[in-house]
Amino acid sequence: MKGLFWFRHDLRIADNPALVALSRRCNKALMVYVIDPDWFRPTNHHSKHLGRFREEFLYQSLRALERELKKRKQRLVVKVGNPLVVIPELCKKHQIDLVSVTDHPGVYERQQVAYLMRTLPCEVSVSESFTLYLQSQLNFDKTTLPPTFSQFRKHIERKNILPCIPISAPDSLPAFIDERRDLWGGQEFVYDLSPYHGGEDAGSVQLNQFFWKTYGLKNYKQTRNGFDGWQFSSRLSAWLANGSLSPRIVAAELDNVEYRHGRSESTEAMFAELLWREYFQWMMHCHGAKMFAFGGIKDKRPLTTYYSEHYKAWEQGTTEFPIVNACMRQLNQTGYMSNRGRQIVASCLVNELGVDWRFGAAYFEQQLIDFDVAANYGNWQYLAGVGADPRGQRHFNLEKQAKEYDPDGTFVERWANASASESLLKY
Template structure:
């Protein structure tokens, strides 16, 4: 084969990237490509990608480009519609095949099918979960509709994580005459000193090297021993693992975290906190496997329930986005999100519940706002969590409504968080 295109999607790393390794093994000439879609507006009237997420993504892509360049390769960074751009590149360099990771969400699956319909061979490989599909103790069609049942099956079967793949020893040279189109410049958003994920600093920048350094220091400092006790705290950098942004970009893989966790447990001993890190990785996998089972059904207005359109309170939604609902805890969370592109998991649940159950807004508007704002936006987890709170997913209890007074009492009794973001 003369030239093969490797299309980086949400797998911006060289280590433990089985699809990229396969491309390196097959190609004589390899063209690595990353495509940034043209900025678009959502149905709710705001840009689909906000400044925080845009900057973090671009730093991750640039870090990948530097890694490839250091190994004699080059990353072709392009902007526009991925289908159009990849077809142009394939014709220009005589490539008949594209290899990429599979993202089992409607828009991403449709992109692959469009390329195939245009005559290209596209191999998309599932690789973003801890567990490979072959290792699961059930077929995807038989995936339980309750997370706890899925967890018990995994644990009973002692299911093993996907083996980690090293960085390819050789990366085929890019095609001759490769000249990348100019890329729009990075505009660094102001760093808010209150940020719990200060992505503007080197330690929290996008890219594989920063991800690996963070993974190492997290376990080196033995923060895993206190994870369960601190994970519901609202604002400190060390309260949670902070792996999610690098996971979302694919600068860090779930099996790499699982391996580091197991090494830590072997050396320091397992406890409730280390188990809870694994528990969260299981939830992440579960939302991915649900997409393989249900696909587009998860994207209906009422999800798996399939009932009427959700009610929407447009004015309430706008107040929620601005952090002006009058509910102090919710407003603090929304202001943190707008200022930093990050929000603790506990606060995400609280503000989502308030939007859906108190303001009576369409959950899809909230999901779109999170997609635009979060530096750790992940299509599977975002969709799965919003469906979970709304009661339109697989949760047998029909949704989650959080009492904001109780939540404030439980997690911000001294009012420090509310004053911080007042």
């Protein structure tokens, strides 16, 4: 039996049920990743889907995946084009019997799988591993999904719903089917993403470092609102976003920490962050395209519009608010911004500058090394008052935020003289 595995947001070997399913049924297989040229074209909101930081992180992750596949006598075939053209062409050319893919809550990702299931003459098998829980465990739709995170969390706790246990990597993979690779990732990047490095091994190392080696997890409750540095947060979001790391592996490791050292405020805070990620995934799953709508899932149109001069000042970090400028310049030069920083700059764009939140969300999509479609758009709707926040629009006092989280002005001072535009400086 011939199979085709389509890697998307699951760039790993471990805890990959779709890969295990294919390996058990096929004796020959293609392992494919498709780079869509549309990712690099500006959208209606003036930003691209894939900016330079995440592009390099993606290429690093693909190279790491290729190395892991080679160890198992397989190879990664990277193609460039529309996946809904590329995948059917490969299936026809190689007479594929089974296409295996991991489910993802993204609107386009689900549409793509639905199209393949309708049009391909072969079987399309869909497995779940991007979320902590299975659809059968939660069984939410847009009418039954809890309207707030607090209610979602209480539902999980009340029913004692446990995250799925991660599964091992397959013992062996089917023999490879020979197929030409397209050129990919050949350009020279003259900046360094370190300490970030894409790939399954790098994600596992960071998990081990933060949970065990450096004891970062021990103080997470106290440090998580930091702005700068590497250790104040787990920094796992980038690997979780492209699937180099499974959220179920993170949850299992967290459970292991609590088993050995006991539960603490910091371990509870870390699990709460995993649950926030989970909640946004199910929001995307249930509400679909409404996650991108101006009025959000509430159908509540905010009193904002598009002011080009306000947006440009925000984007380049040249507003009248030093804390916002520091955060935006950090983002433009590193591809990262802390969770606290993201809330502050989002509140500023919507409230102080009166700009349509979707332009901010699109810019984050382009710039963030850890962009996750559900978490990004869910958080922006939350701040704009059109999402899952029971209090309505969140309006931060920027001066108070700066005094509370950057009391000595170190963060603002560090980034005050940084270039306002995207930089090629080493992180």
